[in-house]
Amino acid sequence: MATGQVGEYPVGSLVRIRERDWxxxxxxxxxxxxxxxxxGSESEICGIHQAIEGxxxxxAEFAPPKPEQAGDFIAGKLLRNAARLGLRNGAGPFRSLGxxxxxPRPYQFVPLIMALKLDTVRMLIADxxxxxxxxxxxxxxxxxxxxxxxxxxxxxxxxxxxxxWQEELETKFHIHAKVVRTSTLAxxxxxxxxxxLSVYRYYKHVVVSMDFVKRDSRRAAFLADCPDLVIVxxxxxxxxxxxxxxxxxxxxxxxxxxxxxxxxxxxLLLTATPHSGIxxxxxSLLGLLNDRFENLxxxxxxxxxxxxxxxxxxxxxRGDVLAAWPGEVRFPKRDPxxxxxxxxxxxxxxxxxxxxxxxxxxxxxxxxxxxQRVRYWAALTLLRSLMSSPAAAxxxxxxxxxKLAERAADAEEQEDLRERETMDPVDVELTSDTIPEVSVExxxxxxxxxxxxxxxxxxxRTFYSSVQCRPLAV
Numbered sequence: 001m002a003t004g005q006v007g008e009y010p011v012g013s014l015v016r017i018r019e020r021d022w023x024x025x026x027x028x029x030x031x032x033x034x035x036x037x038x039x040g041s042e043s044e045i046c047g048i049h050q051a052i053e054g055x056x057x058x059x060a061e062f063a064p065p066k067p068e069q070a071g072d073f074i075a076g077k078l079l080r081n082a083a084r085l086g087l088r089n090g091a092g093p094f095r096s097l098g099x100x101x102x103x104p105r106p107y108q109f110v111p112l113i114m115a116l117k118l119d120t121v122r123m124l125i126a127d128x129x130x131x132x133x134x135x136x137x138x139x140x141x142x143x144x145x146x147x148x149x150x151x152x153x154x155x156x157x158x159x160x161x162x163x164x165w166q167e168e169l170e171t172k173f174h175i176h177a178k179v180v181r182t183s184t185l186a187x188x189x190x191x192x193x194x195x196x197l198s199v200y201r202y203y204k205h206v207v208v209s210m211d212f213v214k215r216d217s218r219r220a221a222f223l224a225d226c227p228d229l230v231i232v233x234x235x236x237x238x239x240x241x242x243x244x245x246x247x248x249x250x251x252x253x254x255x256x257x258x259x260x261x262x263x264x265x266x267x268l269l270l271t272a273t274p275h276s277g278i279x280x281x282x283x284s285l286l287g288l289l290n291d292r293f294e295n296l297x298x299x300x301x302x303x304x305x306x307x308x309x310x311x312x313x314x315x316x317x318r319g320d321v322l323a324a325w326p327g328e329v330r331f332p333k334r335d336p337x338x339x340x341x342x343x344x345x346x347x348x349x350x351x352x353x354x355x356x357x358x359x360x361x362x363x364x365x366x367x368x369x370x371x372q373r374v375r376y377w378a379a380l381t382l383l384r385s386l387m388s389s390p391a392a393a394x395x396x397x398x399x400x401x402x403k404l405a406e407r408a409a410d411a412e413e414q415e416d417l418r419e420r421e422t423m424d425p426v427d428v429e430l431t432s433d434t435i436p437e438v439s440v441e442x443x444x445x446x447x448x449x450x451x452x453x454x455x456x457x458x459x460x461r462t463f464y465s466s467v468q469c470r471p472l473a474v
Contacts, residue, residue, distance in 0.1 A: 009033060009057070016060035017048060033057065039099070039174060043148055078103070096142040102172040104132075104139055106328055107321045111136045111314050112143060118311065121149075121266040122289040124235070126274040126315040130331060133270045134168055137231050140268060142173045144229055150266055152204040152227030153177065156256070158234055159209040165233070166207050181209035200225035210238070214251040223258050228265050232256055235269035236276060240284035253284065260288040274315070286313070343387075350393075350461050351386050357454060358382060386462075394462040 009015055009024045015035070016022070022035035025045065032047040033054070048057060070076075081098075094112070115121045121140065125133050144150040153175060155165045162179045169175040178188060180199055188199045200206060200222055210232075213222045232238060238252040260267055267288065275282045279298060287294025289312045296305060318331050343351055358379035362372060385396035 009059075014038070014060045014062075016058045017053065017056050021060050043151065094143055095146040096139065096173075099142065099146065099174050100139075100172065101174070102135060104135060106325050107316070108132050108136050108139065112139050114311065114314060115140045116143070120264060121229075121268065122260075122312055123267075124269045124271075124274060124285065124289055124313045126271055126313070128317040129272045131316060131318060131321060133272070134165075134233075135172070137268045137270055138169060138173045138175070141229055141231065142175065144266060145175070150227070150229035153206075153229045153231070154200070154227045155207045155231045155233065156210045156213070156259075157207065157232075158237070159211055161233060162207050162209055169205070169207070175205050177205035177207045178203045179207045179209075181212045185212075198225045200227070210252055210255065211248070214248075214255045219255055219258070222255075226259060226262075226265070229268075230259050230265060231268045231270065232259075233270045235285060235288075236271040236273050236281075238285075239276070239278075239281040241281065256288060289313075346461070347386075347390055350390075350458070351383075354382060354386055354458055357451075357458070361451065390462050394459065 011024050011026050013024050014021060015024060015033075017035075021038040023038055025034040025036055027034040027047070029047075031050050033050060034045065034047050036042065036045045048054065050057075111123060111125055115123055121144065123140075125136055127133050127136070141150070141153050145153065153169075155169070155177065157165055159181055162181060166177050166179050169177050178184070178199075180188065185199065188203070192199070192202050198221055200208075204227070206227070208222070213219060235256070237249060238256040239249070240253045241249050259265065269285065269288060271285075274285060282298070283294050283296060286296065286309070290308075293309065296309070301309070321329055322331070342348075358375075362375045362379055364372075364375075367375065382393075382396065385393040
């Protein structure tokens with residue numbers, strides 16, 4: 001019979017082992033301490049044998065509050081509500097609210113409510129830019145994980161969004177995910193306890209570069225151990241190409257189509273531009289949700305088809321949200337104005353030197369036309385940073401140097417991105433709706449040592465310029 005005391009640890013006490021905090025649960029065996037992770041679910045309950053690991057078990061406690069971190073009434077009330085909801089553990093309609101570090105807007109609960117009405121969650125979230133598709137999708141994921149309806153999470157996204165997704169999941173939703181791409185795979189594999197395990201099976205939550213895993217040599221390993229909950233960001237880049245399409249987009253579509261073949265797998269598709277004007281591509285996106293949607297005639301939908309599609313498709317603009325929740329939602333209002341100012345002193349001299357440098361790199365006769373186009377976009381970004389302020393330029397140069405170091409090991413993935421991000425007019429309709437920051441790093445990736453030294457010198461000069469003058473606000 002389970003007792004209220006397990007050795008020196010009473011049931012309900014907080015302990016620490018395996019670099020994690022746990023709560024002691026009742027145990028039928030006096031030699032086994034039953035534990036549930038403080039930040040985990042019932043599916044992660046495990047037993048610790050006292051003779052084997054008992055010496056590593058330690059009492060734990062929460063750090064006492066500090067007066068200098070008292071905060072305000074609203075923050076205290078939010079903490080109290082989070083603790084109360086967490087202790088209820090599902091007594092309310094949502095189990096995840098007590099474990100969020102973000103306050104969802106009222107309209108962001110709509111996709112969650114829609115998802116909980118589906119036996120297997122298959123949804124296309126096509127809300128406008130800035131409405132919060134990331135929050136909406138991660139909220140659904142957190143709820144499914146806490147309910148036990150999903151055991152693991154995979155986010156498939158463009159490579160330049162991997163770190164952003166990892167940070168959002170960890171800081172706002174307490175989902176600790178590993179990034180899987182060319183530069184991290186070897187390290188993750190070295191940390192595996194057994195060689196017969198794959199990265200996708202060992203780590204419960206992963207953020208995977210779609211352009212890394214779409215290749216034939218890697219796709220099979222991913223699909224074999226793909227988690228039962230998948231979020232596809234920028235899903236419009238994985239539609240079936242209509243007419244003359246790129247091979248890269250076709251590979252992405254094959255990957256996501258293979259993921260969707262498992263009808264028991266939860267699938268969330270995110271895009272702000274679901275329809276590119278090619279109806280066949282749009283139907284291929286809907287077909288990932290339900291096989292029947294792939295053959296829909298969008299011009300002759302019946303009422304039943306509309307109702308069926310509406311259960312799995314949500315699309316709202318900012319105007320829709322403001323009209324439905326007047327007074328409760330505020331979006332930042334932008335009032336663009338134009339102004340001019342003159343560059344002077346060291347800032348002007350630096351701009352002239354960087355302009356001359358970018359002209360040399362773009363007009364290099366040894367470069368192919370696609371590489372010249374990539375260099376052109378890289379040059380524009382550097383010049384825009386300098387025109388903004390020395391401080392912005394210093395930050396841009398620092399980020400650029402870090403990216404160059406990271407991408408030294410990503411040669412294969414760079415080749416994929418060079419083809420996709422060069423702004424080729426043939427593929428204008430197929431490019432993503434994100435800024436071409438990846439092209440900027442690629443434009444500098446093959447610089448010679450002499451050019452890299454000049455970039456570092458420019459970075460040093462921008463740093464001293466930023467110290468001497470403030471960014472000019474127009």
